[in-house]
Amino acid sequence: xxxxxxxxxxxxxxxxxxxxxxxxxxxxxxxxxxxxxxxxxxxxxxxxxxxxxxxxxxxxxxxxxxxxxxxxxxxxxxxxxxxxxxxxxxxxxxxxxxxxxxxxxxxxxxxxxxxxxxxxxxxxxxxxxxxxxxxxxxxxxxxxxxxxxxxxxxxxxxxxxxxxxxxxxxxxxxxxxxxxxxxxxxxxxxxxxxxxxxxxxxxxxxxxxxxxxxxxxxxxxxxxxxxxxxxxxxxxxxxxxxxxx
Numbered sequence: 001x002x003x004x005x006x007x008x009x010x011x012x013x014x015x016x017x018x019x020x021x022x023x024x025x026x027x028x029x030x031x032x033x034x035x036x037x038x039x040x041x042x043x044x045x046x047x048x049x050x051x052x053x054x055x056x057x058x059x060x061x062x063x064x065x066x067x068x069x070x071x072x073x074x075x076x077x078x079x080x081x082x083x084x085x086x087x088x089x090x091x092x093x094x095x096x097x098x099x100x101x102x103x104x105x106x107x108x109x110x111x112x113x114x115x116x117x118x119x120x121x122x123x124x125x126x127x128x129x130x131x132x133x134x135x136x137x138x139x140x141x142x143x144x145x146x147x148x149x150x151x152x153x154x155x156x157x158x159x160x161x162x163x164x165x166x167x168x169x170x171x172x173x174x175x176x177x178x179x180x181x182x183x184x185x186x187x188x189x190x191x192x193x194x195x196x197x198x199x200x201x202x203x204x205x206x207x208x209x210x211x212x213x214x215x216x217x218x219x220x221x222x223x224x225x226x227x228x229x230x231x232x233x234x235x236x237x238x239x240x241x242x243x244x245x
Contacts, residue, residue, distance in 0.1 A: 054155045155235060162185070173208045
């Protein structure tokens with residue numbers, strides 16, 4: 001899919017590299033090392049201003065932007081947020097966020113199937129971190145690559161919508177391993193999608209990461225949003241004393 005993270009290199013085509021394989025692996029390792037250094041620099045910025053940075057990951061169409069819109073409305077007055085949006089093309093999602101009066105920076109990645117730390121750092125030059133409580137980073141819709149790149153976030157949140165199937169966590173375990181919280185979204189559709197079992201989805205998540213917190217919610221009718229908001233505010237509270245110090 002892209003040359004940035006090396007997902008064009010697979011066991012099936014590795015033989016074609018021949019003597020170049022060792023060099024290719026070195027380049028990919030160096031790429032990740034440089035990315036991690038930049039991610040640490042991003043995190044220093046967030047910590048300096050007491051900003052809670054959360055990386056939102058999922059496949060396409062799971063409801064990431066709809067969740068952010070519902071979250072903006074549900075947060076208590078005085079909690080200030082900003083959003084970095086990642087997509088291959090268009091500013092559609094950033095425009096949706098801006099309609100709520102929230103700063104939103106769109107990153108268009110072109111061919112890259114994830115955000116990296118350098119992209120996020122570039123976006124930070126367009127954001128005023130001072131006074132912010134939460135920075136949401138909506139990653140590119142992809143169930144594999146976003147989990148492999150540290151972008152400076154404090155927490156990773158993975159979304160699984162009921163329209164995707166309850167077997168997705170087992171099929172894409174890398175992202176589950178990286179997650180600090182799982183959200184089962186679009187639960188308002190459960191009466192119409194008999195094939196999806198919340199119990200099986202939970203078992204699938206917990207079979208991969210046994211202590212992973214899971215929240216069931218709907219951005220449309222608000223069910224479960226209070227738990228999500230409580231989780232966010234608890235994370236914000238952890239950052240404030242350090243920033244004050």
